[in-house]
Amino acid sequence: MSSDLSSRVNKERSVVVMVSLLILQLALLSLQIENPSGILLFKSWTLAVQTPLIAVSSGVVGGIQRIWRSYFWMVGARAENEQLKENIRRLSLLNNSYEQMRQENIRLRRLLDIGNPIPFKSVGSRVVARTPSFLSNIIYINCGSADGVHIDAPVLSGDGIIGRTILVAKHQSQVQLITNPDASMGVIIERTRTPGVLRGSGDILLDLTYIGNAEQVDVGDVVLSSGLDGIYPKGLAIGKVVNSQKGKSVFRNIKVEPGVDLIRLEEVSVLLMNSPVEPPGF
Amino acid sequence: MKYVFLAVSSFLAIVAQMIAGNNFFLFNFLDLSLILISYWAVYRSRTQALFVGSLTGFLLDAAMGWPLGYNGFGRTLAAFAIGQSWKRFNTREPWVRFAIIAASSCLSSLSMFILFRLMQRTTSKIFLGASIMQALITAGISVALFAGLETYKRIQTNKAH
Numbered sequence: 001m002s003s004d005l006s007s008r009v010n011k012e013r014s015v016v017v018m019v020s021l022l023i024l025q026l027a028l029l030s031l032q033i034e035n036p037s038g039i040l041l042f043k044s045w046t047l048a049v050q051t052p053l054i055a056v057s058s059g060v061v062g063g064i065q066r067i068w069r070s071y072f073w074m075v076g077a078r079a080e081n082e083q084l085k086e087n088i089r090r091l092s093l094l095n096n097s098y099e100q101m102r103q104e105n106i107r108l109r110r111l112l113d114i115g116n117p118i119p120f121k122s123v124g125s126r127v128v129a130r131t132p133s134f135l136s137n138i139i140y141i142n143c144g145s146a147d148g149v150h151i152d153a154p155v156l157s158g159d160g161i162i163g164r165t166i167l168v169a170k171h172q173s174q175v176q177l178i179t180n181p182d183a184s185m186g187v188i189i190e191r192t193r194t195p196g197v198l199r200g201s202g203d204i205l206l207d208l209t210y211i212g213n214a215e216q217v218d219v220g221d222v223v224l225s226s227g228l229d230g231i232y233p234k235g236l237a238i239g240k241v242v243n244s245q246k247g248k249s250v251f252r253n254i255k256v257e258p259g260v261d262l263i264r265l266e267e268v269s270v271l272l273m274n275s276p277v278e279p280p281g282f
Numbered sequence: 283m284k285y286v287f288l289a290v291s292s293f294l295a296i297v298a299q300m301i302a303g304n305n306f307f308l309f310n311f312l313d314l315s316l317i318l319i320s321y322w323a324v325y326r327s328r329t330q331a332l333f334v335g336s337l338t339g340f341l342l343d344a345a346m347g348w349p350l351g352y353n354g355f356g357r358t359l360a361a362f363a364i365g366q367s368w369k370r371f372n373t374r375e376p377w378v379r380f381a382i383i384a385a386s387s388c389l390s391s392l393s394m395f396i397l398f399r400l401m402q403r404t405t406s407k408i409f410l411g412a413s414i415m416q417a418l419i420t421a422g423i424s425v426a427l428f429a430g431l432e433t434y435k436r437i438q439t440n441k442a443h
Contacts, residue, residue, distance in 0.1 A: 013329055014362060021333075021336045028354075029350070
């Protein structure tokens with residue numbers, strides 16, 4: 001009896017030691033080996049484990065939101081529907097006139113040889129998760145290498161730059177927001193064309209650095225990407241200057257508010273820098 | 283002291299394997315470290331045999347310039363398989379011993395092959411064939427060594443009586 005018990009304890013101990021040692025070896029291997037896209041297997045595996053969890057939680061939350069919107073928000077839907085139809089009629093007319101102007105703009109640009117300001121294809125994506133903190137600086141989107149997304153692909157919304165992809169799985173990518181303390185990019189002030197470097201601070205406001213005290217930068221000045229960092233195309237809107245003071249050193253202390261509400265991101269667009277758009281025809 | 287012996291014997295097994303394999307090609311089909319692991323699992327402690335497996339694996343990976351973990355993973359599995367099987371089967375029969383050690387060696391090689399595939403590294407086509415050959419030769423030598431060791435112990439015990 002006591003021999004059986006001892007044998008069982010020994011066996012259980014062996015299993016525990018073996019499993020621990022095997023996990024240790026696998027962890028060691030994953031920390032040393034990179035996959036073909038240059039990402040450590042450890043990171044890649046972590047993302048792969050996260051993906052189904054995020055997909056399930058996102059699906060559950062989306063389902064609840066759909067039910068809420070389908071059944072509880074229907075009150076007043078008829079009146080709202082009429083109002084929306086009227087809006088559609090008005091916007092259709094407006095859209096026609098804008099389309100004419102867009103075509104004219106394309107023709108003029110080609111004449112002036114300016115080209116398309118964003119001459120790359122893009123892919124639309126939905127934000128499925130974000131790092132768990134109030135001012136989170138990393139988000140997850142539901143498109144990845146299968147959609148043509150690469151590492152360092154610029155991520156935009158309608159109001160400007162959001163950040164860049166830093167980790168890409170097959171159907172999911174991790175995006176570093178411009179507010180992330182590790183994020184920085186080359187920018188210019190739209191009005192004065194003064195170049196500088198915009199850095200994330202972990203706060204909601206960004207730091208605009210390397211602009212001399214002698215330069216004229218005012219509150220309200222628009223900040224655009226300069227294209228010099230090799231990641232973001234030139235001329236994309238980023239935000240507006242909200243504070244500009246002479247610094248103690250040779251550079252000004254400038255704070256920039258992003259044009260995008262980074263806390264309430266839902267849909268984004270990822271630029272596929274390897275896929276240029278074909279020039280539009282007349 | 284026990285752990286120093288464990289480490290030194292693992293180290294020596296690898297060094298001997300490298301020197302012998304470098305000078306005599308056929309020695310590459312003899313896995314000295316697996317014999318050491320088998321010895322530890324059979325005659326000493328099954329749990330310590332797991333550590334011997336890991337350690338010899340690390341040393342082998344380091345010697346071969348591979349990422350640490352490939353051989354350690356396979357040999358830890360082999361140590362566990364030998365330790366658990368030895369008590370379950372009638373290991374007085376030499377062919378049973380042979381089968382256990384050969385199967386464990388194959389298990390070790392197969393797990394490494396799978397790990398290679400999993401880690402998206404290229405594998406040689408002859409790896410599995412050479413591993414079976416290595417398993418058979420290592421098992422044969424191990425059985426002979428263990429039989430010699432047990433005969434020696436029996437003679438010593440008889441003399442003492």
